[in-house]
Amino acid sequence: MTRLKPSLYLDLHSTSMVSRQTLRTLLFSPGIYVTLSLALAVTMLLLRNTLGVINSGYATVLFEPFVTPLLGMCILGGLYVALVATLSVTRERESGTLETLFYGPIRFHDYLLGKQVAHLVAYGGMTITFLLVCLVLAWLTHLLLTPLLLAIAGLSLATTAALIGLALWIASLVRTTRGTLLAFVGLIVVVLALQVGEASLVSIVGSQQLLQFVFLRDSLIFLNQIVNWVSPVSYLFQGTDAAVRQSWGEWVMYFLIALLYGLVTLNLAAVQLRRKGVLR
């Protein structure tokens, strides 16, 4: 009986193949460039405001003017690559190419890891480009640019890996492209609604003594605490906060939690994909 070769090489090879093919598709689509342009446009607007404030004499120095634009880019870019990741899996399943791929030597983990890596590399490219533009803008405007941005950008890689993992899990749970899109956008809307709702109720109940909304406010606070645990974006905010306070131990903790989050969701996606299968 012929001995079969061990699978380690094959697994890495398959992951790399999926990753390269996905990255190629990503780079040839306009979405990534549109998202980056949007983030840069918002950054320009924010910096214009910052410069306006300085010129009007209200302030001479603003603390880290590039942090907010970078966080905006991290969230926008992260959500974009996560959305594209979830759609790429469901589209491949719907078009049947996933079935063809799985005639070959590939496991569910290899495939999903390839997807995660490709989208993370695309996100990394966006972040590097954004940081380079920030560098040029800082040189032009003489605004403060510190290594804090690198810490936030580094952390955002881990939180985006977690976002992509979550997105892949959604893709493995929902069979159709439309269903996946609705689930992903619905999740974002719910999280945003919870946060806006909580912020609004906290200010209204506090200022106008509307006691009938206290229960609702407390419920939203409780739900938001849960969201803070399950939302990769909240790890980005908490890690950024730690970096601003120069609490590097805490920063590392959020970095590792986000990475673990990405691995766990990736495994959940693989288990679910195995259970549901790759057939159309």
Add this chain to the structure above:
Amino acid sequence: MSFRNIETPAVIRTVNLTKSYDGRVTVNKLNLKVLPGEIYGFLGPNGAGKTTTIRMLVGLLPPTSGHVEFFGHPADRELVQIRRRLGVVGEYSFVYDDMTALEYLKFFARFYGVRNEQKRIMELLEQLELAPYAQLLARDFSQGMQKKLSLARALLHEPDLLILDEPVSGLDPYGILQVRHVLQEQRQAGRAIFLSSHILSEVERTADRIGILNKGQLLMEGTMEEVRSKLAPKMELKVELQAPIAGLSQRLEHLAGVKHVTCQERVLNIQTETDLRVAVSQTITSAGGLVVSMEAQEPSLEDVFVKLTEGQRGERSNGTARGKRAA
């Protein structure tokens, strides 16, 4: 080559392979064996469970019970390594929207780790007459061309076993000839082929052994001769004489193995249990007759197939359609 040698390690072996959806059994305790170097024709009417079986074989559907072995290795534990030795063409050809035929084959050549990929790809494109279209987007190919492209993809890494689900559907007669030629080449190279098809004449022409599946059960398995002899043991001889001979029919009916003789002018129709061509010829000659032509008519695969499955046609339509949807 003997296909009955039970000691030969099977390329595919299924043991009580079963798939059911919501309690409805689509494939029922399937036990089949494909031997090295043979073309195994897997036949069955629509909804018999052929595609479900193939999907279980290649690991796209988990069986409800039973298991599959490839090359003596359990498929559930070593599927990734086994898939490296398989070339699979599914019922439908799925291609990447943004890839040309050449890019598609390059992607899979690298995926399977094919050495000398460019040479191998060009060989296959030439062989299947797809070379002029190599730079066209694969999604713009006709159904038949996509089928040939899928076959090229399955052959890239020179697999030990080809699993083909309806490989000639959608192909024109030239395409069918090309595919047939490729399959014969693969067999000559010692590769086994598991061929599922509705086109009985194609299977009859190419397969060494066949298995007939109906309602998820393997009704019969064996070489064409074995299947024919089990189901339709009679052979019909049509003999044309130079001139009619009085009393010849009676003489022929006395031959051992002859079931029935009819005579119309110079033409005799003789139904026999075995091949009695020599004895019939001798009898005619001894009666002073001269044979102008003799034609032996064996039952075709279509006859065998219809005979095996006709009793269950009515029952089939409802049950299996649901299984297919679930699959």
